[in-house]
Each structure stands twice: as structure tokens, then as C-alpha cells.
Amino acid sequence: MVRAQISMVMVLDKCIGCHTCSLTCKHVWTNREGQEYAWWNNVETRPGVGYPKRWEDQEKYGGGWVLENGKLRLRLEAMGKRDPPSIKDYYQPFEYNYEELFTEEIRDQQPAANPINMYTGEEMDVKWGPNWDDDLAGANIYAGMDPNWRILEKEIYLNFKDVFMFYLPRICNHCLNPSCLYACPRKSIYKREEDGVVLIDQTRCRGYRYCVTACPYKKVYYNWKTGKSEKCILCYPRLETGQATVCTVSCVGKIRYMGVVLYDEERVIEAASAPENELVKAQRDLILDPFDPDVIRQAKADGIPENFIKAAQESPVYYMFKRWEIALPLHPEFRTLPMVFYVPPLNPVITALDRRGKYNAAYENIIPTIDELRIPIKYLASMFSAGNEEEVRKALKKLVAIREFFRLVNVEGMSKTEASRVLSEHGLSVRDADLMYKWLALGRDRWTIPTRKVELRMKIPKRASR
Ligand code: SF4
Ligand code: SF4
Structure with missing residues (x-):
């Protein structure tokens, strides 16, 4: 069975870490109550801890699949692990009191906009953020916490401190074998037949958050206001009209x-195994x-x-x-x-x-x-x-x-x-x-997105324990 998937490539040498992609995505999709901490698109500094902290460590988070006796099994089942990350693993979202900047009386010093905790409304000391280790700020502390780092020799680590870094922008990968989809007991998550976009049906979701645990990339976010899970939708309303995603179009580095x-849909299990x-x-x-x-x-x-x-x-x-x-x-x-x-x-x-x-x-x-x-x-x-x-x-x-x-x-x-x-x-x-x-x-003709009219749910074969 031949299937079509709309996919993305990111060329890491060109990313300048400006976070425009994250901001445009935030403004379009998650600038609302319940999703304050959520960055469907985020940009990490590497080596580094990532967002949420150490998301690559599946011993901690239990995401993705394991191969057991030649068969795929959701890692969360294999580990008996159900706990999604907590807000401590992401960060306490904050805003600035911009109002004060406009209304402050004239003084000798410039007024400052202090950070305000978006949940409590109190002023706060910012101690962590979605890209805290940006630009090697504190790399000697945080790089060692990067799960990819454990495989490297100590002397490489010492050299690294002086020299290397790069940015890693991340969105949902709209996977061919999505563990989020298989983990959902309500069958709320589906993959669109016509373009492979993975979506959560908000009318079915009950907020069990198995998908949050099961996604190894930690790209499903629980909305505390609606009590449902949400994720990157690959800007599907734009795709349907032949336009690329907001993060793609706004990307400064192209x-x-x-x-x-x-x-070939029939060989997906074989490839994943x-x-x-x-x-x-x-x-x-x-x-x-x-x-x-x-x-x-x-x-x-x-x-x-x-x-x-x-x-x-x-x-x-x-x-x-x-x-x-x-x-x-x-x-x-x-x-x-x-x-x-x-x-x-x-x-x-x-x-x-x-x-x-x-x-x-x-x-x-x-x-x-x-x-x-x-x-x-x-x-x-x-x-x-x-x-x-x-x-x-x-x-x-x-x-x-x-x-x-x-x-x-x-x-x-x-x-x-x-x-x-x-x-x-x-x-x-x-x-x-x-x-x-x-x-x-030159960065020309960076996307070819065909228009389409209908939305179909792909019938995905049963392939795991669920
Ligand atoms: S949320 Fe996205 S990245 Fe995570 S498993 Fe599902 S499709 Fe893959
Ligand atoms: S907008 Fe482009 S260049 Fe800027 S951080 Fe995002 S991916 Fe990198």
C-alpha cells in the first residue's frame, strides 16, 4: 500500500538559534490559557539538557518502543511506567509586567519589567526555561547532563568546553509508527490518510496523558485548562491550501x-523492528x-x-x-x-x-x-x-x-x-x-505542498500489544 506523508528536513548548519520559529508557532497555536508552558516548536542548544529536561532519557520517561523477542512493545508498558513529565521538568512559565513600563512614574533609573509567574501571578526568580543552556551559558554545568554525552570520552568533553555547539529545533515528527497513537486507550490520536499528519481528536481525548509519556520526543502537551492533550498539528489548515507551516515560512535561516x-505502509513494522x-x-x-x-x-x-x-x-x-x-x-x-x-x-x-x-x-x-x-x-x-x-x-x-x-x-x-x-x-x-x-x-523553492480537500483517518494495522 503506497501512502503519502508530508515531511520536513532541517539543515542544522543554517540554524542561528533566533527562536523566530518558536515564537511564530506560539503566537498562532498556543498563546492561550492551559498551554503557557507548551512550545510545540522549540529550539535547543546542543550539547545541553533539552526541553523538557533530559527528554532523550527513556529510562526516566518511558517513551517510544522496545524490541522484545523480535516484537515491538510500547516502552511505557514494558516499564510499567505511566507518569508524564511534571511542570518541574518543563519550566515555570513567566510573563513580564509590561504594564509597569508604561505606567511607571518618571525616575532617575530606567523602570524594569519583573518576571511574573503565569500560574500564581506572583513575581518570581527565573531559574529555568525552555532553552536555559542557550549559547553555552553554563555549558560546563549542563552539557554533562545531556543524555548523548555519556558515550563520549572525558578528553573530548574537556575540548568541547572551549569549542562546539549547535542548535536543534524540534517539532512533532509526525511519525510513521507513532507511539503516542498506540498508547491512547481512547483511540483519540489518528494519522491522516492523505498526508500523514498526526492529530489528537479533542472531542475524544479524556486527558489520560499516556500519549505524553509514550512520545519519546515529548511533543504532546497536556492542557490543564481543557483537561486534554495537544500537539503540533503541522499547521494542517495551511497545508490544505498549499502553504508550508508557520515555522517553515518564518524561519530566518531558511x-x-x-x-x-x-x-510503503505494509513495511512500516518491519522497518521499525x-x-x-x-x-x-x-x-x-x-x-x-x-x-x-x-x-x-x-x-x-x-x-x-x-x-x-x-x-x-x-x-x-x-x-x-x-x-x-x-x-x-x-x-x-x-x-x-x-x-x-x-x-x-x-x-x-x-x-x-x-x-x-x-x-x-x-x-x-x-x-x-x-x-x-x-x-x-x-x-x-x-x-x-x-x-x-x-x-x-x-x-x-x-x-x-x-x-x-x-x-x-x-x-x-x-x-x-x-x-x-x-x-x-x-x-x-x-x-x-x-x-x-x-x-x-540560496534557499529557493524550499517546499512543495500539494493542496487537498478531504480529511480521512488512516486505518493503521494493529501492530503492538494495544
Ligand atoms: S507526538 Fe509526534 S513525535 Fe511524538 S510519537 Fe507522536 S507523532 Fe511521533
Ligand atoms: S527560525 Fe529558523 S534559524 Fe531561527 S531558530 Fe528557528 S529554525 Fe533556527
Whole structure:
């Protein structure tokens, strides 16, 4: 059975951590009572603790799936764990008393707007927030609390303190095997047949919060005012009219790309049950080639409209995840088959400093080798490939190859055909390079969203203990 999914890729080298995406999302969807603490889109600093604190630690939170005797089981069932995170794990939301700024009498000092606890209405001392460790502020304290960090050697940690960081924007991954959906005893959560968006039916939800525990990304939020759970809806009213999500459109760094991918629904369980170091490959194998005449024929037979097939052929997500293999899923070991992908950061992109730290324009290896990069591959592999370092290396090498290619052409004056040797050893063509340049460097045509009219609930096969 061929299905269509609207997915996203985020290119981490381009994220500047401005939080515009979080703010636009907040203003459109969660700027209301009951959702004060909720950031459907949040941006974290890495290495760091994340939001809610240490969300990646499933021993603590019990999210995602485990493979038991070759069968998938919700981790919350396997652990007998039901407790969702508490407000302490998120943060105490606060506002500023802006009113005071306008009404204060004229004094010698500037007036200050003190933070006010949004729950108690009292002034408060802010001690934690959704991105508290922003810009390495206190990294030597917080980086060690990053669950990905435990796998690294001490000396790397010591080097890290001086040098590396990157931002990690996160939304709901609209997973192909969503543990939130299977954990819901009311069957309130469903995946839309036409585009794979995962939604919570507010009329059915009774606020049991199993979904909050079961989502390993902690992207379901309980609304204390309505007594129901809520989550990112991938701006589906915008998608239906062919527009990208608010976070994508407002992204200052143009790091977000959206498009359709076609996948084989019957092989979802098989892919989610793959051995840990093969999970990325198994998820890639699920994605179908939208140019293949057999796939097109089957997609049409399965009711996928023409405009979705065309959008899949032009989809940046298809190219980046499947064809070029430069994008990776976040924590595939949670086995939910997340459909938001990340192009890992190179950091730094070029080596312009010599070994003494002086700027050197004549530096021969202006493009660094993969092992000269600051971010340990092991750390990236812990986040994006269930520890499979080869997947990360492969992606980074291609990103470097593209830069080398354009440097040879634009700086050294080589012809594209001559320079293409640096591409071909990574399975890339000049056309691939031009397309990457258009999407990644210029940020043009970043989304292809087909319009549609109906909303159908996908009939998902029973595949777990529920
Ligand atoms: S990220 Fe979490 S909330 Fe979103 S679909 Fe996956 S399991 Fe569900
Ligand atoms: S708006 Fe874009 S660049 Fe700014 S933090 Fe969000 S993802 Fe990063």
C-alpha cells in the first residue's frame, strides 16, 4: 500500500538559534490559557539538557518502543511506567509586567519589567526555561547532563568546553509508527490518510496523558485548562491550501524544507523492528522512488492524487533523505520512524585558521577533512543514527564534497565537468550539486505542498500489544 506523508528536513548548519520559529508557532497555536508552558516548536542548544529536561532519557520517561523477542512493545508498558513529565521538568512559565513600563512614574533609573509567574501571578526568580543552556551559558554545568554525552570520552568533553555547539529545533515528527497513537486507550490520536499528519481528536481525548509519556520526543502537551492533550498539528489548515507551516515560512535561516514522500505502509513494522544500527537504512528503504512507473501506478491505485505524486517528485525531503542520504532522523532507536529529518552540522564549514589559530587565507586545506570537524561524530551518531557513525560520516562527506566542487569551479576556475570528480566519488552528479546549491545555499523553492480537500483517518494495522 503506497501512502503519502508530508515531511520536513532541517539543515542544522543554517540554524542561528533566533527562536523566530518558536515564537511564530506560539503566537498562532498556543498563546492561550492551559498551554503557557507548551512550545510545540522549540529550539535547543546542543550539547545541553533539552526541553523538557533530559527528554532523550527513556529510562526516566518511558517513551517510544522496545524490541522484545523480535516484537515491538510500547516502552511505557514494558516499564510499567505511566507518569508524564511534571511542570518541574518543563519550566515555570513567566510573563513580564509590561504594564509597569508604561505606567511607571518618571525616575532617575530606567523602570524594569519583573518576571511574573503565569500560574500564581506572583513575581518570581527565573531559574529555568525552555532553552536555559542557550549559547553555552553554563555549558560546563549542563552539557554533562545531556543524555548523548555519556558515550563520549572525558578528553573530548574537556575540548568541547572551549569549542562546539549547535542548535536543534524540534517539532512533532509526525511519525510513521507513532507511539503516542498506540498508547491512547481512547483511540483519540489518528494519522491522516492523505498526508500523514498526526492529530489528537479533542472531542475524544479524556486527558489520560499516556500519549505524553509514550512520545519519546515529548511533543504532546497536556492542557490543564481543557483537561486534554495537544500537539503540533503541522499547521494542517495551511497545508490544505498549499502553504508550508508557520515555522517553515518564518524561519530566518531558511533551514526548513518541506515536501511529500511516498512510502510503503505494509513495511512500516518491519522497518521499525530493524536492528539498531540498520534503522536509518530500513527507514530509507521504506521511502519509494516517485519516478518509478510501478510506484506511480500503485500510488494511483491506492488513491494518491496526481498532484501529490508530482509534489513527491519535486520534494526536497525525498532528495535529502532518500536520494542523497544527507538527512537523518532524530533518535531512530526510539523506533517511531520520525518523519522530520536533520542534515547534521559540519561546524566549521571551512578551515581558515592555521594551527596557531591565526587567519590564513592561503591555508591549503581550506575545506576540512571529516576528522578535523569540531563536533565529535560519535555525538552526532548518538543523536541521528542510533550510534551508526558511518551514516553520519557519509552525510558529512557529501556536504564537504559539494563545497569542494563549488570552490573548484568558482575560485579555481575549473569547469563543472572537470570538478565533478569530487562529486562522483560520493555518488553525486553536477545536477545534484546544482539542486543542492539552489536549495541549501540560496534557499529557493524550499517546499512543495500539494493542496487537498478531504480529511480521512488512516486505518493503521494493529501492530503492538494495544
Ligand atoms: S513525535 Fe511524538 S507526538 Fe509526534 S507523532 Fe511521533 S510519537 Fe507522536
Ligand atoms: S527560525 Fe529558523 S534559524 Fe531561527 S531558530 Fe528557528 S529554525 Fe533556527
